Amino acid sequence: MKNYxxxxxxxxxxxxxxxxxxxxxxxxxxxAIAERSQLPGFSVAIVSKDTxxxxxxxxxxxxxxxxxxxxxTILNIGSVTKTLIGISLMQLVEAGRISMSDNINDHLxxxxxxxxxxxxxxxxRQLATHTSSLTDGKDDLLIERSYLFQGPVDFKAHELPQDxxxxxxxxxxxxxxxxxxxxxxxxxxxxxxYSEANFLNEPPGSSYAYTNLGATLLAxxxxxxxxxxxxxxxxxxxxxxLKMKNSYWKIxxxxxxxxxxHYLSNGLLLxxxxxxxxxxxxxxxxxxxxxxxxxxxxxxxxxxxxLLKESSYKELMSNQLNTKNFPNTSFTTSKGIMWSVNKDGDxxxxxxxxxxxxxxxxxxxxxxxxxxxxTNKSFYGNDTLEPDFRKIxxxxxxxxxxxxx
Numbered sequence: 001m002k003n004y005x006x007x008x009x010x011x012x013x014x015x016x017x018x019x020x021x022x023x024x025x026x027x028x029x030x031x032a033i034a035e036r037s038q039l040p041g042f043s044v045a046i047v048s049k050d051t052x053x054x055x056x057x058x059x060x061x062x063x064x065x066x067x068x069x070x071x072x073t074i075l076n077i078g079s080v081t082k083t084l085i086g087i088s089l090m091q092l093v094e095a096g097r098i099s100m101s102d103n104i105n106d107h108l109x110x111x112x113x114x115x116x117x118x119x120x121x122x123x124x125r126q127l128a129t130h131t132s133s134l135t136d137g138k139d140d141l142l143i144e145r146s147y148l149f150q151g152p153v154d155f156k157a158h159e160l161p162q163d164x165x166x167x168x169x170x171x172x173x174x175x176x177x178x179x180x181x182x183x184x185x186x187x188x189x190x191x192x193x194y195s196e197a198n199f200l201n202e203p204p205g206s207s208y209a210y211t212n213l214g215a216t217l218l219a220x221x222x223x224x225x226x227x228x229x230x231x232x233x234x235x236x237x238x239x240x241x242l243k244m245k246n247s248y249w250k251i252x253x254x255x256x257x258x259x260x261x262h263y264l265s266n267g268l269l270l271x272x273x274x275x276x277x278x279x280x281x282x283x284x285x286x287x288x289x290x291x292x293x294x295x296x297x298x299x300x301x302x303x304x305x306x307l308l309k310e311s312s313y314k315e316l317m318s319n320q321l322n323t324k325n326f327p328n329t330s331f332t333t334s335k336g337i338m339w340s341v342n343k344d345g346d347x348x349x350x351x352x353x354x355x356x357x358x359x360x361x362x363x364x365x366x367x368x369x370x371x372x373x374x375t376n377k378s379f380y381g382n383d384t385l386e387p388d389f390r391k392i393x394x395x396x397x398x399x400x401x402x403x404x405x
Contacts (some may be wrong), residue, residue: 015222022402023054029395034058037388040263041069042375045287046396046403049298049368052291053403061260061376064269070269071288074246075260075374076273077359078352080290082215083285083297084234087336088222089128090312091237097225100125104132105164109180110131110188115196117203126204128337129220129320131329133204134187134214138197142186143212143277144170145193147355151250161266167355174276179230182276183217206329211278212396215338219279230279241306242292246283250274254284262356265382270356281354288373291362294370299365317341317348317365355377356390369404371396 030044032376041059045052057070068098092098098107102124105111114120114133126132136143144167153172157165177185185191186198200209219230226233231249239247248254251272262270273283299305300313308316318342334341340349359377363370373392379385 022399022405023142024317026054026395026399026403029352029399030056030392033388033391033395038267038382038384039375039377039388040267041073041260042373043069043073043287044374044390044392044396045071045291045294046400047221047291047295047298047363047370047372048404049302049304050293051295052288053369054399055287055291055372057287058228060398061262067257069260069376071372072258072286073244074248074254074258074284074286075357075376076284076354077281077290077374078354078357079212079350080350080359080361081279081281082338084283084288085215085219085222085230085279086128086316086336087238087307088234089124089218089337090308090316092222092225093110094309094312095251098124098130098221104221107224108217108349109224109294110184112187112217113189113192114199114204116199116201120204122204122219125217125320127173127214127221129208130210130214131205131208131321131326132206133200133202133209134211134217135198135200135209136211136213137186139192140191141166141170142195142198143280144173146170146182146212146217146275146277147273148174148276149273150269151288153271155268159268161268162379164264164381176362177215177269177276179216179276180220180223183213183220186213187217208331208333208335213277216277238293238307241295244285244289244292246289247283249278249283251284258286259284260376263377264356265378265385266379267377271354277289281352285306287374288332290372291376293366294361294363294372298365298368298370301365302368304371319343327350342354352394353380358385360389362393367400369400371400 040063041061043057045055055071058067061067061069061073101269122132136374185193210390223230296305303310321335334343346366352359358375360373
């Protein structure tokens with residue numbers, strides 16, 4: 001017995017040592033990238049179906065005050081937030097409270113009618129797959145009216161990266177209004193922001209066109225059915241069940257000093273901001289908390305998730321743009337429900353980009369592993385930043401097998 005325990009302890013010690021060596025090596029590799037990069041800071045995580053294999057931050061969350069970026073640093077995660085809309089929708093589908101084929105107007109307090117195809121029905125599935133023919137306005141500028149900065153943004157054109165000035169002219173005029181009113185103003189005839197440019201000149205269900213406001217409209221339908229705010233609903237139905245205790249919908253909920261600063265691609269520091277259309281990009285979280293969410297997505301595909309039935313997870317993560325759902329349309333892209341899906345259906349991903357942030361997550365259904373990446377700097381306007389991200393992503397995947405051992 002004594003010899004057995006000694007041998008077991010030695011094997012355990014070797015396992016721990018090897019695992020720590022892999023983590024140390026990965027940390028050195030990522031530190032080298034961080035030191036060469038113009039990213040102020042970033043955090044990453046690698047997860048398996050069962051646990052967080054690695055999580056760490058690099059660089060600075062706040063350059064001015066030299067606050068390190070850690071795995072606990074909180075950041076708004078942009079469009080990765082939309083995946084919670086998909087979970088919420090499927091929970092209501094499971095409960096029999098909504099159907100993917102429902103007319104959206106059956107669940108709205110105002111009417112949304114396509115001005116070019118007034119007899120056409122816009123369905124829940126179309127909103128969930130960005131095939132509704134709704135847009136973010138002419139030149140996608142309508143969605144910019146959603147940003148509410150908590151400090152002055154009256155920057156001069158020369159202070160901003162190229163092409164950013166028109167956005168900031170909008171930002172400085174924005175006023176807070178209820179999300180439902182914003183959507184009504186955008187899509188109901190007679191609304192303050194209503195325009196035929198808010199709709200594609202194609203019938204619903206005939207083409208794919210990514211839309212933030214369309215996703216938010218789906219979240220608003222969740223509110224109408226549950227009779228609670230999307231923030232409260234998702235807190236109770238997603239964040240708390242997964243023990244995501246460091247995830248928030250409002251800046252004033254975040255413990256002071258935990259939120260990363262935001263930098264444009266030229267290094268310009270921005271004030272913090274929230275979104276009127278917060279379900280399309282306004283969740284604040286960190287890589288440790290988000291890893292719990294990603295683990296549940298991977299578990300869900302394997303029939304072990306906490307939030308949905310196995311069939312619902314698989315529906316979320318499978319290509320919806322097929323002849324079964326759209327018999328009269330042939331799509332050249334593949335798309336899950338608020339997730340991006342490759343054509344083979346084995347890589348599931350989502351990315352986010354907003355002023356001063358870029359986020360990315362991907363998991364593979366074959367390997368049951370995933371990665372998370374958050375940074376507090378925009379890429380647009382700086383050609384050196386995306387290659388740095390690609391190096392980080394490649395480095396994470398190169399070490400997955402070693403960590404699994």
